Amino acid sequence: MNVTKRSYDAVIVGAGGAGLRAALQLAEAGLNIAVLSKVFPTRSHTVAAQGGVAASLGNSDEDHWHWHMYDTVKGSDWLGDQDSIEYMCRMAPEVVYELEHFGMPFTRTEDGRIYQRPFGGHMSNFGEKPVRRACAAADRTGHAMLHTLYQRNVRANTRFFVEWMALDLVRGPEGEVLGVTAIEMETGEVSVFQAKATLFATGGSGRMYYASTNAFINTGDGLGMAARAGLPIQDMEFFQFHPTGVYGAGILITEGVRGEGGILRNKDGERFMERYAPNAKDLASRDVVSRAMATEIKEGRGCGPEKDHLLLDLSHLDPDVIIRRLPGIREISIRFAGADPVREPIPVVPTAHYQMGGIPTLYSGRVVAPKNGDPDAVVPGFYAAGECACASVHGGNRLGCNSLLDLLVFGRSAGDSMIEDIGKMPGALPDLPRDAAEGSLARLDRLESQKDGESVHEVQAAMRRTMQEHCGVFRFPEMLAKGVAEIEAVAERVSRTGIGDHSRVFNTARIEALEVENLIEAAKATMMGAANREESRGAQARADFPERDDTNWLKHSLWYREGNRIDYRPVHLKPLTVETVALKKRVY
């Protein structure tokens, strides 16, 4: 197959919030960039974010970035890097005002300032009382952000390659990143995008779970490419589960439903949260509610013939409240669960929602991989931002509204780092290795020629069932041990997938097969990380190690594809300018 070479100063893979924010920085600096995306940019999964962007503007209550930093470190269960967290929280007001100046239609207070609402875990004065810190554009903040950033990029003449899927990283002899290979869906042709700087902003990998709130697009493409290129993936065992995804479909039912009076019940009709969180009850934090639900199911008090879900009951509310205040939720329940919440409860289950781990980076967005005893050795030419990256600001658990902030802050800082590094590389691009596209072409050839191949959909279903059953909200030693063996068996099947359609033009079967090759790497990293980490911290809840263990486990896990092995990096406990947030038990 002919491979076209295309040369740019920088290439960005992914055009969600992080990719668009970075692209804007580079395009406005006058650099020649290419942005590759599997879908049209405004159809990225950022569009689904409703809540808001956290920033200590202090428009509604007194607030300070240092309080935001404290909340984020505590939320992370002290696994977050405190230099990155300080950087993010200090930059938050700036990136929000910047977005406002770009034209983002934020909801306003009566006197015209950006409206701010409270959100779980965000407190004033170092954990004293809730603070209004979330800046929102009604209930469509992610949508407004994507459109604002996309329009701004159009104005800056950013070059988009829409419906192109990146295949593999291209690395040079010293391990430096020289670009990516990619396939154009419309033609099936493969190109090498050669660049001085390559950014991954490819989003999460939530589709590895059977019950997932993520859109189908979140297949961990960046993680798969990084892993195949020999780079580590960090802290993947930390996966946030949202307590109320619609059973069987995954669609997220917002906390607001419980805020309006919705009650979780088990098969006996018991309001079980009273036993687990006597004060906050159904409104306890996400991880507490998810663990309570998992316990109810495990102890046989789940609902339905399989006793595998619980019920979110709104039937005691005035039907007018449901129809008026929760019309979207009612529609989702009727359509996806066949239950009208005016009369019947909504079947729900804890559902995979957000990946805290990812490609390890510094707060500058530069990707790191330990080398010669340096845990923070930079991989030249390679950057990552957004959910696919691990800066690490979310550590063991992410606070609501910190994900949109993450992609704005680190999208911009990665863009700035790329501009700085490209500035130090005058002249022509480095030569590509002669075999730059060989690995990608070999993968495509195998798919084409595979005899009696495994069905992509069946293999993907097996992966999702394995992850759900063995690596869910609660993790049990025997289940994890079996899960490691099973996910390796699924990986073996992934290496033998076949497709029936061999056409070149818009061959969606081929793209799905390539996506599964990425997703399985993310799944292996998650399962291995969970089996290996013998403690409970943030979203990692081990039945056999119920406590956090700072003596042995205050460190990042790094999973390497080669040898399916785990290594470690120290957590950055020293912030940039302030005192370390000292270790203590995480209680709310």
Place this chain on the structure above:
Amino acid sequence: MTTVAGADVPLGRLRWHCMRRGLLELDLVLQRFAQRELDGLDAAGRAALDRLLDYDDLELWEIVCGRRECEDARLKGLVALLRAQ
């Protein structure tokens, strides 16, 4: 993004636009629709679907749910099919 009315739109492209949206809700509804209906669409049907899929995700979801009407009268039949699922 806009397709000239009547031009033949590749099925694969329509399928991709059905199965990879920003919202999970749309992925589920449109993928099922594509599995059941896509192969049976004629050129005019494909062109109509292409126009409908050009809608922004939140707008399209509101149209599917019946909370918003689709301004394009040529898409009414398609919208009715989606709503009936």
